[in-house]
Amino acid sequence: AIDQSDIPVIMHMTCPDGVNKTVESSIAMKQVSFGAAHFWSLTGQFTKKACRADRNIPDCVENVRKNFSNFIGQKEEIEDAFEACFSDGKGEFRRMKRKKRRMKRRMKRV
Secondary structure, three states: OOEEEEEEEEEEEEOOOOOEEEEEEEEEEEOOOOOOOOOOOOOEEEOHHHHHHOOOOOHHHHHHHHHOOOOOOOHHHHHHHHHHOOOOOOEEEOOOOOOOOOOOOOOOOO
16 A cells, blocks of 8 residues: 655656756655546746746645546646646647547457
């Protein structure tokens, strides 16, 4: 079983003007009743103008992660909160469309 809090992680963020921000943070991981975890990535890009106007603009993205420590069943809410960081002309966020994969079954004749 996995039940550990305060696992150290490093978040890397880059503004379009090339300014990088690295934030040391931590995550909590807990196995509830299944032995698998599902992750997806969210990607957005702030505008140069927004970065110049507010050097702390990447904190919004960090706060999304902090506010949704238990993400099970909240994918849309998380994506909406992440997208809000880029609203009002601050940047661009594209929702990733997943391709459906069909599993192929192979049967062997004995």
